[in-house]
Amino acid sequence: MVPSTIRESFFMPGMHPTFRKLFIIFLIFVTLCVAAGGFAIGALLGYMDELPSIEALDNYNxxxxxxxxxxxxxxxLAELFAAERREFISIKLVPDHLTNAFIAIEDERFENHYGVDLRGAGRALWMNLFGKRREGASTITMQVARGVVLKDSRVKLSRKLKEVFTALQMERHLSKQQILELYMNHIFFGARAYGVQAAARTYFNKDVRDLTVPEAATLAGLPQAPSRLSPTKNKEAARDRRNLVLNNMRRLGYIKTDEELQRYLDTPIELNPAQRPPGKAPYFADYVRAMLTKENQGEDAAEELARKGYTVISTVDLKIQQICEEELRKGLEKVEEAIEEQKPARMSVEASEMGSVKKGQRRLATIRSIDGRKMTVALQGNTAVVNLPENLPYYHPDKILRTGKLIDIYISSVKNGKMEAYLGDKTYVQGAAVVLDAHNGEILALVGGADYEDNNNSGQWNRAFQGGRQPGSCWKPLLYASSFDVVDQNGNPRFTPGTVMDDSPFSVGAWAPKNYEGRFYGPTALYEGLVKSRNIPxxxxxxxxxARAAVSLYNKFNMVNPEGWDLVAVPPMALGTPDVSPLSLAGAYSVFANGGVGITPTPYKRIYSTKSPGDSRVIRPQTNQILSPQAAFMTVRIMQDVINRGTGSTTVGKWIMEEKNKGRKLPEMAAKTGTTNGCKVAWMVGYTPDIVLAIYVGYDEDRSMGPKIVGGGNVGPIWAPTMDRILQTRDDWKMKFVTPSGIAFADICSKSGNLATSSCYASGNNVYKNAAFKTGSQPTSSCSYHGAGSYQGESETEDVEGAYPMAPQGMQYQQPVAGGYY
Structure with missing residues (x-):
């Protein structure tokens, strides 16, 4: 033990023992305080290390x-991707009176504090404890810390501490102007508007630089409670809040005189909300969205695009878009009328083919009566009460739901003269239309249905590019055109428009194909085969x-998807059994109009981002030589005669003739019609030297429209007025298809494919004038078919593009050896 004398001499000798004890206690207290302070500082430093880095603010995005x-x-046309409507703006472009308005109402000592306003916090604490109203103590810097860095709005002490320390760090690393810029671009103003620029456009339809002082004060008052203070919902509350901002600005000297203040206070809030056109070309905008998402592949594509802030200059011509929307809708209503007109004929066919009424049948029945949402129908002595949906699947239900009319029903049971049935129609007949610039691939119009906003009829299913439908005989030109570039071992064309195929009965395995007319035509030149849409040739x-070589040739035409279509190498495929979209078929047809060059269809010309200039680009679609210029032109010549003398002659051909008789000059046109098996889908795809127009109609369900709903007769009357109005939008269209070098012309007989004679004209068979051939492959011999033996004349002008019997499932087909092709 240390002697007491030594302890006394070491701890302040001569000090009174009582004071000495107190001093020792003081030293121990100080030591504990230092230790506690050190621990607190260490804990604080560790806590601050856990705070999010503010370096992200340097690249605020x-x-x-x-x-x-x-x-x-x-x-x-549309706004895409972001739920937040925001336009970033530099603080240099924000007017002083707007900045002053926010400082006056949100943080009047902003220029003088270091992120935390102790005076403001003390006042807020006093008001919250003893005052009649609650106050916040968050500075502008703290609000940025909470919203941008922490991204946490929970009411917790731990969050508030993080907010304070983050604000202090921000003030050390950023200038006041930088903090204001972050604040001005991040805060929420209601109505999906984030940032002052978006708010200025949302409420006043102005650039932020054009805001008046009262308008700036109105916006500055909104962030406290955007919904409650919204001038669109509560103009009185918005005015009171605005006036508070203005009075604060006067008190702080931002408004110089009382007279100026009074003038601002007396100014009414006059809103001019920005007009946003969601209805403009919605199907086209939908395709733009789909393509941008596809280009930015990955699970987070939409989220990534939401950060881009792109400005997309599209290719759509709004005049042409509107024409297509209007004419497609009118045309679909006409198709609905045609479907109604054919119901009696359908009913006769159903009676002979389906026999007596049975469970599971879909058939036509006669409407006996209609009472509100219930309809009584009768079929072969059986009756049923059918419930009608609230949203009827017809364009004109008043013309369809009438006593005595025929209606489609689905029979779920039948017993003792009573049926249980429900309405067979689920949606109205639909369709799509696409217009392409044949020379650069720009999509001038794209319509994917009758009404984009009609959710009851799958309005937002974009039939112009989603899914696909069988093209029927619109598929045939791809094969014929490709064949003209197939060569033999010596490099000579194996097929020309004069090549003859024997249109006679034959079979492939168990499949026995037939022509639409149910008859066979004997020797048939390929020219005639395409004009008349013959299946056997x-x-x-x-x-x-x-088959395999043909599949490769077809897939070259897919300008939308470089991987090609999903094709099966069997003969029925040649009649149009694959599913293709109107956009991809229009892209394929552009090859004919563009001298054999295929161009990827594109919905936009330029994309740029003010945030990421390196991400801006001009669109240059891919091009590929699909056909030789000669093969493309030879096909054009044949397809011109589809309009003049073939399946499009009674509708489109008639319209062209009538317009020419009036003295109107029209560009040359070529086209092909198509109707699928059972008349489920009908098409017409055609082009001028400048543009391609593709239209189809059909139910979304796999069902027939009726026995005579066909491409030429029912889609032609949509195609013609659509093209008519499109051509009236400009006066500088090219009038003629360009004839490439290496082309020779000849008048040929449809039977022999050789040079036509007077006997050919006299026979009643077709003679095709100025048929195009590759130079050296044109016929040199005169027709020997006519005048020798019997022949069968033909004079049909009906639409014959259509039906084909499907090949049996599992049919095996042995591939013949193909010649060379390119």
């Missing part, structure tokens, strides 16, 4: 809405080329 404009850049051409 908030979500911005992407906007799509028409081809002029003047008309906005088409199948024999496919087999002569070789």
């Amino acid at each position: 908030p979500n911005e809405v992407s906007r799509v404009y028409d081809r002029t850049g003047n008309n906005q 088409t199948i024999k051409l496919f087999m002569a080329i070789g």
Whole structure:
């Protein structure tokens, strides 16, 4: 033990023992305080290490809405991707009176504190404890810390501490102007508007630089409670809040005189909300969205695009888009009328083919009566009460749901003269239309249905590019055109428009194909086979080329998907059994109009981002030489005669003739019609030297429209007025297809494919004038078919593009050896 004398001498000798004890206690207290302080500082430093880094603020990149404009850049079509409508703006472009308004109401000592306003916090604490109203103590810097860095709005002490320390760090690393810029671009103003620029456009339809002082004060008052203070919902509350902002600005000297303040206080809030056109070209904008998402592949594509803030200058021509929307809708209503007109004929066919009423049948029945949402129908002595949906699947239900009319029903049971049945129609007949610039692939119009907003009829299913439908005989030109470039071992064309195929009965395994007319025509030149849309010559051409070789030739035409269509190498495919979209078929037809060059269809011309200039680009679609210029032109010549003398003559051909008789000059046109098996889908795809127009109609369900709903007769009357109005939008269209070098012309007989004679004209068979051939492959011999033996004349003008019997499941087909092709 240390002697007491030594302890006394060491701890302040001469000090009174009582004071000495107190001093020792003081030293121990100080030591404990230092230790506690050190621990607190260490804990604080550790706590601050856990705070999010504020380095992200140096590259602040908030979500911005992407906007799509028409081809002029003047008309906005849609806003894409971002739920937040935001336009980033530099603080240098924000007017002083707007900045002053926010400082006056949100943080009047902003320029003087270091992130935390102790005076403001003390006042807020006093008001919250003893005052009549609650106050916040968050500075502008703290609000940025909470919203941008922490991204946490929970009411917790731990969050508030993080907010304070983050604000202090921000003030050390950022200038006041930088903090204001972050604040101005991040805060929420209601109505999906984030940031002052978006708010200025949302409420006043102005650029932020054009805001008046009262308008700036109105916006500055909103962030406290955007919904409750919204001038669109509660103008009185918004005015009171605005006036509070203005009075604060006067008190702080931002407004110089009382007279100026009073003038601002007396100014009414006059809103001018930005007009947003969601209805402009919605199907086209939907395709733009799909393509941008596809280009930015990955699970987070939409989220990534939401950060881009793209401005997209699209290719759409709004005049042409509107024409297509209007004419497609009118045309679909006409098709509905045609479906109604054919119901009596359908009912007779059903009676003979389906016999007596049975469970599980879908058939036509007669409407006996209609009472509100219930309809009584009768079929072969059986009756049923059918419930009608609230949203009827017809364009004109008043013309369809009438006593005595026929209606489709589905029979779920039948017993003792009573049926249980429900309405067979689920949606109205639909369709799509696409217009392409044949020379650059720009999509001038794209319509994917009758009404994009009609959710009861799958309105937002974009039939122009989603899914696909069988093209029927619209598929045939791809094979014929490709065949003209197939060569033999010596490099000579194996097939020309004069090549003859024997249109006679034959079979492939168990499959026995037939022509639409149910008859056979004997020797048939390929020119005639395509004009008249004959099935037998088409199948024999496919087999002569070789199935696998033909599939490769078809897939070259897929300008939308480089991987090609999903094709099966069997003969029925040549008649149009694959599913293709109107957009991809229009892209294929553009090859004919563009001298054999295929171009990827594109919905936009330029994409740029003010946030990421390196991400801006001009679109240059891919091009490929699909056909020789000569093969493309030879096909054009044949398809011109589809309109003049073939399956499009009674509708489109008639319209052209009538217009020419009036003295109107029209560009040359070529086209092909198509109707699938059972008349489920009908098409017409055609083109001028400049544009391609593809239209189809059909139910979304796998069902027939009726025995005579066909491409030429029912889609032709949509195609013609649509093209008519499109051609009136400009006066500088090219009038003629360009004839490439290496082309020779000849008048040929449809039977022999040789040079026509007077006997050919006299026979009643077709003679095709100025048929195009590759130079050296044109016929040199005169027709020997006519005048020698019997022949069968023909004079049909009906639409014959259509039906084909399907090949049996599991049919095996041996591939013939194909010649060379390119």
